[in-house]
Amino acid sequence: MSKTLHQFSVLDRASGTDATVELRGELTTRDFIDVERSWGPARLDILTRLDAANVHRAAWPESWHWNWHQKASRLSLPVTITFAAWSLRGPEAVMMVKTAPYQARLVPDVGKHLVYIDFIEVAPWNWTVPSIAQKPTLTGLGSQLVQVAVALSVSEEFRGRVGLHSLPQSEAWYKNRGFTNLGPDLHKQGLAYLERPAAQPQQPTSQSGADT
Amino acid sequence: MNAQLDRYLLSGDDLLKAASTETSSEVFAVGGLLCELGLIATPAARLPVPCLVFGRWLELARRARGLTLLDISSQVNVDLHELVRIECGEAACVQPRTVHQLAVLFAVDPRSLAVISGLIQDQPGNPLTGAAVRFAAQSESMEKLSKGERDALNEFVQLLASSERTE
Numbered sequence: 001m002s003k004t005l006h007q008f009s010v011l012d013r014a015s016g017t018d019a020t021v022e023l024r025g026e027l028t029t030r031d032f033i034d035v036e037r038s039w040g041p042a043r044l045d046i047l048t049r050l051d052a053a054n055v056h057r058a059a060w061p062e063s064w065h066w067n068w069h070q071k072a073s074r075l076s077l078p079v080t081i082t083f084a085a086w087s088l089r090g091p092e093a094v095m096m097v098k099t100a101p102y103q104a105r106l107v108p109d110v111g112k113h114l115v116y117i118d119f120i121e122v123a124p125w126n127w128t129v130p131s132i133a134q135k136p137t138l139t140g141l142g143s144q145l146v147q148v149a150v151a152l153s154v155s156e157e158f159r160g161r162v163g164l165h166s167l168p169q170s171e172a173w174y175k176n177r178g179f180t181n182l183g184p185d186l187h188k189q190g191l192a193y194l195e196r197p198a199a200q201p202q203q204p205t206s207q208s209g210a211d212t
Numbered sequence: 213m214n215a216q217l218d219r220y221l222l223s224g225d226d227l228l229k230a231a232s233t234e235t236s237s238e239v240f241a242v243g244g245l246l247c248e249l250g251l252i253a254t255p256a257a258r259l260p261v262p263c264l265v266f267g268r269w270l271e272l273a274r275r276a277r278g279l280t281l282l283d284i285s286s287q288v289n290v291d292l293h294e295l296v297r298i299e300c301g302e303a304a305c306v307q308p309r310t311v312h313q314l315a316v317l318f319a320v321d322p323r324s325l326a327v328i329s330g331l332i333q334d335q336p337g338n339p340l341t342g343a344a345v346r347f348a349a350q351s352e353s354m355e356k357l358s359k360g361e362r363d364a365l366n367e368f369v370q371l372l373a374s375s376e377r378t379e
Contacts, residue, residue: 006214008221011231018227023217096245119245128234136234143230144222151216167241173233191243 002027002084010085010092010140019138021092023148027082031091038090042124046134055131080118083148085141093122093141097149104161105182106195114161114195115153120145146177150199160199165191265347266329267301269372272365273318288313298329306331320372328372343371 002024012019024031085093095117102116126136149162165188166174175181179194222230274284281299285292290310298306306329315322326332347368 006217006221008217009223009227011227018223116244117242120242139234140222140227140231142234143227147220147222148217151213151220154220155213155216165243167243170241176233177230188243 002031002082002086004086005083008085008144010138010144013136013139019087021085021087021138021141024084024086025082027084027094031082031084032094035084035091035094039123046124046127046129046132049132049134050129053132081152083145085145087138091123092126092138093120093145095120095145095148097152099152099156099158102163104163104195105193106161106180106197109159109161109198112161113156113158114163115149115156115158117146117149117162117164142173143177150196154199158198160196162196164194166194167191264301266306266325267299268347269328269365269368270295270314271299272361273369276362276365277318284314284317288317290314318369320369324372343368 003026004022005025006023007020008023009018010021011017081097081099083095083097084091096119098116098118099113102114104110104112104114120142122136122138122141126138126141127134128136146162150160153160153162162179164174164179165185168191171181171192171194174194177196179196182193182195184190185193274281279287281292281295284290285295288310290307290313294307294310298310308326308331311326311329311331312322315325323332347364
């Protein structure tokens with residue numbers, strides 16, 4: 001079973017107040033099955049509403065067909081570090097990162113170790129889907145999980161370096177979080193590779209919005 | 213790691229500011245794992261021609277036989293989601309087994325189908341390349357096959373069925 005590592009705050013959009021979620025690590029295949037059991041019906045509900053509203057499939061959320069149960073069965077969990085944000089309702093978001101074999105591409109740290117974010121997804125009830133007027137229940141989950149990756153990078157003595165391949169819609173968001181866009185990577189279907197440089201002392205990424 | 217989490221996790225105004233930027237369902241979508249698992253839908257602007265051709269061929273070939281994707285999924289035991297992605301031209305990482313099963317079902321040359329699916333590299337001078345592009349350009353998605361679509365499909369299938377092409 002997964003292990004509770006910490007707690008952190010996110011924003012409950014309805015009340016406008018902070019909500020506390022658990023940060024869990026070392027997720028097992030069983031945990032991923034629980035994620036799918038919880039998210040699957042909610043995802044299906046959103047798809048049903050999108051279909052009823054005649055929303056063109058190209059405008060559906062990118063993750064409509066992702067199935068965590070299937071993914072977990074094909075993952076090599078021992079080489080993947082997993083985190084989840086968990087509330088009383090269940091899993092709210094999942095992140096997978098790797099500490100090898102990825103290396104920094106950003107000068108002057110080219111070739112140095114970094115934490116690579118392989119995947120982040122939030123629960124369907126935390127999606128914003130304007131075409132069916134759905135607003136997220138909790139916000140701030142993605143931001144906090146990126147901070148978890150930075151914290152892991154620092155604790156691994158990678159000085160806060162984090163890399164990822166962003167989907168096109170997300171590039172601006174990552175740039176705003178202190179990541180540098182190094183352009184399309186032909187080995188990853190042309191997705192943009194972004195990297196967050198080594199953290200400056202006394203300047204966590206919470207201030208990074210001002211970097212851009 | 214706890215000390216670092218205490219230092220880097222957001223609170224107060226920083227959290228409010230960060231949360232306000234999460235206005236879209238895909239603001240933090242990351243693609244590394246999805247590429248590895250072949251689950252990513254490549255934007256149309258970057259779609260390689262083989263994805264479009266393969267998808268269009270599948271659609272017309274099954275419609276010509278009056279088959280639905282569900283029929284094909286059960287007949288060849290291929291995941292329905294993968295078939296949908298192929299037909300939508302989104303299957304940039306198609307599975308070799310799927311190509312083989314479809315080749316058997318529709319009685320076409322597996323190697324030719326592997327080429328148009330983008331599974332194997334096309335060879336310079338292969339007449340299939342030009343034919344594939346013409347096929348994609350001539351065929352439109354409609355309820356029934358028009359005479360033009362049927363002619364385009366027949367011509368393309370003849371090429372696919374032949375293994376005596378220039379390699």
